[in-house]
Amino acid sequence: MLNFCSLYSGSSGNSLLVSTENTNILIDAGVSSKKIETALNNLDVDPYKLNGILITHEHSDHIQGLGTFAKKFDLPVYVNQKTLDAMPKQKEKIAEKNINIIKIEEKFEINDLKIKPFSIPHDAANPCGFCIFKDNKKMSIATDIGHMTNGILKNLEDSLFVLLESNYDPEVLMYSKYPYPLKNRIRGPIGHLSNQDAGKTISCLLHSGLKQAMLGHLSKESNFPELAYKTVVEDLISNNYDENSLNLYVAKRDEQSKIINI
Numbered sequence: 001m002l003n004f005c006s007l008y009s010g011s012s013g014n015s016l017l018v019s020t021e022n023t024n025i026l027i028d029a030g031v032s033s034k035k036i037e038t039a040l041n042n043l044d045v046d047p048y049k050l051n052g053i054l055i056t057h058e059h060s061d062h063i064q065g066l067g068t069f070a071k072k073f074d075l076p077v078y079v080n081q082k083t084l085d086a087m088p089k090q091k092e093k094i095a096e097k098n099i100n101i102i103k104i105e106e107k108f109e110i111n112d113l114k115i116k117p118f119s120i121p122h123d124a125a126n127p128c129g130f131c132i133f134k135d136n137k138k139m140s141i142a143t144d145i146g147h148m149t150n151g152i153l154k155n156l157e158d159s160l161f162v163l164l165e166s167n168y169d170p171e172v173l174m175y176s177k178y179p180y181p182l183k184n185r186i187r188g189p190i191g192h193l194s195n196q197d198a199g200k201t202i203s204c205l206l207h208s209g210l211k212q213a214m215l216g217h218l219s220k221e222s223n224f225p226e227l228a229y230k231t232v233v234e235d236l237i238s239n240n241y242d243e244n245s246l247n248l249y250v251a252k253r254d255e256q257s258k259i260i261n262i
Contacts, residue, residue, distance in 0.1 A: 003259050003262065004214075005017045008255075009216040012253060014061055015036055018113070023111040023112055027130060032068075036069055037069070055078065055079040057127035067092070078102050078110075079100070083128075102115075116130065116133075120144060121147055122192075127144055140163070144165060148200070156205055159208075162205060165215075167194065177221065178222065195228045198228070211247065
């Protein structure tokens with residue numbers, strides 16, 4: 001068994017759950033500790049029985065509740081050194097015994113899960129995505145990507161499931177109320193991934209056996225769930241893929257997704 005559930009996803013906060021028979025891990029804690037606890041309770045997951053929290057990078061929409069949540073439930077945190085150094089307020093709340101330093105491209109294990117962090121282009125200290133392996137199954141988490149690279153694609157290959165950023169639509173972003181510098185940051189090479197690029201990436205990954213994908217980290221101001229979904233499906237169709245060959249979902253901003261069995 002390898003299951004995935006998006007607890008919260010979007011520019012206002014992100015937290016994801018990966019589960020097996022023996023293991024429950026969170027990826028990011030970008031909403032309040034209380035909201036994470038509520039979401040886990042809704043899924044009948046005891047926060048005290050979590051086996052760890054993986055951190056992608058130090059932006060507040062990924063670590064807002066980290067320190068409080070990790071301290072309350074005495075949880076191990078897995079984070080690379082540069083990211084840890086870039087979040088001193090969260091770091092001081094986490095017991096030193098619970099800080100586990102990981103390295104990009106080096107696999108580590110949590111119970112029956114093998115995990116490989118990989119580098120992503122984003123304006124943070126040392127941001128990463130994660131490939132997660134259980135037996136012969138692989139799933140991947142990749143958000144906050146300024147642009148798609150061959151290295152990321154290589155890491156995502158052979159995934160049965162991917163949570164992939166689909167942050168903005170270029171036209172909606174252009175007419176959004178965001179200030180011009182923020183628009184440039186979002187669409188820049190170390191900002192976020194557009195719906196169109198998400199579609200191209202998923203079309204590419206179908207060659208290596210992708211069966212399910214969830215679009216995540218949608219912007220509240222410069223995207224719509226229906227638009228993200230439609231854009232990706234249109235790319236699949238333009239590449240002569242049957243849209244029914246892939247189960248495609250869109251992560252919700254403020255509520256849990258369905259549980260995806262990989």
